[in-house]
Amino acid sequence: MSLIILASLVFLLMPIFLLLYIRSYNRHKKNHFLEKLNMQQKFESEMLQTRVEVQDQTMQSIATELHDNVGQLLSLTTLTLNSVNLNDAEKAKKKIDNSLSLVNKSIKELRELAKLLHGEQLVENGIGHAIHQEINWLNKTGAYELKINNQLLDVQVTSPDKDLIILRLLQEIINNIIKHAQAKHIQIDSYLEKNALHLRVRDNGVGFDPNEIKVKKSGMGLNSIYKRIEMINGKLALNSAPGEGTSISIEIPYP
Known part of the structure; x- marks a missing residue:
C-alpha cells in the first residue's frame, strides 16, 4: 500500500x-x-x-x-x-x-x-600601416631617438575592431612617454606570433614603481589601457623602476 x-x-x-x-x-x-x-x-x-x-x-x-x-x-x-x-x-x-x-x-x-x-581608413589598411603612421608623427617631433621593428606592414589578416583598440593603446602609451617619461630613446616592436599580436614599447625615461599601479590599475592612463586589453582578451606585462625606464608588452589574440 x-x-x-x-x-x-x-x-x-x-x-x-x-x-x-x-x-x-x-x-x-x-x-x-x-x-x-x-x-x-x-x-x-x-x-x-x-x-x-x-x-x-x-x-x-x-x-x-x-x-x-x-x-x-x-x-x-x-x-x-x-x-x-x-x-x-x-x-x-x-x-x-x-x-x-x-x-x-x-x-x-x-x-x-x-x-x-582618415584615421579609421588607416586602420582599414591594416594595423601595421596605422602603427607606421603613428611612428612617423612621433619621429617628426625630433625629440626622440627611435628604434622601430614593425613586422605588421605586410600582414594580410585584419581585425578592424581590435585594430582600432590597438592603435588607441599605442597612442596612450606614447602620450604617457611624452607627458611623464622624460625619455630620449624609444623602441617599438610589433609582430605576429602563434595567432597573437605582440606590441612592445620601451623607453629610457625616469621610470616609476609599478607595484601600486598594478594594484590600483590607475595612474598615467593605465586604467584605460588595462580595461581595453581585458575587453579584447589580451595580456599586459609592465616592467619599470625609478631611473630605469619602462617596458610595456601587450599580447592580443589575433585576428
Whole structure:
C-alpha cells in the first residue's frame, strides 16, 4: 500500500519538478541573453569612445603640425617673397626658387595631413600601416631617438575592431612617454606570433614603481589601457623602476 502511495506522490510531483526546472532554465537563459546583450552594448560603447579618442588624437596631431610645421613653412615663404628685389634679377631668382621649394614642402606636408584625416581608413589598411603612421608623427617631433621593428606592414589578416583598440593603446602609451617619461630613446616592436599580436614599447625615461599601479590599475592612463586589453582578451606585462625606464608588452589574440 505504501509503495502505491509513494509511486503516486512521485507521479504527482514529477510534473511540478519538471515545471520548476523549465522555469529555472528559462530564467537562466534569459539572464544569459541579457548578460550577453549588456556585454555587447558595453563593447559598442567602448568602441565608440575609442573612435572618438582616436579622432581627437588625430585632430591634435593635425593642429600641432599645421601650427609648428606647415604654418612655419608658409611664413618663411611669405618672408622670402616679400624680400624679393626685382631690380636684382640673380638674387630674385634664388629667392623665388627657395619660395617654390618651401611651397612644395608645404604641399607634401598637407598631403600627409590629408592621410591622417582618415584615421579609421588607416586602420582599414591594416594595423601595421596605422602603427607606421603613428611612428612617423612621433619621429617628426625630433625629440626622440627611435628604434622601430614593425613586422605588421605586410600582414594580410585584419581585425578592424581590435585594430582600432590597438592603435588607441599605442597612442596612450606614447602620450604617457611624452607627458611623464622624460625619455630620449624609444623602441617599438610589433609582430605576429602563434595567432597573437605582440606590441612592445620601451623607453629610457625616469621610470616609476609599478607595484601600486598594478594594484590600483590607475595612474598615467593605465586604467584605460588595462580595461581595453581585458575587453579584447589580451595580456599586459609592465616592467619599470625609478631611473630605469619602462617596458610595456601587450599580447592580443589575433585576428
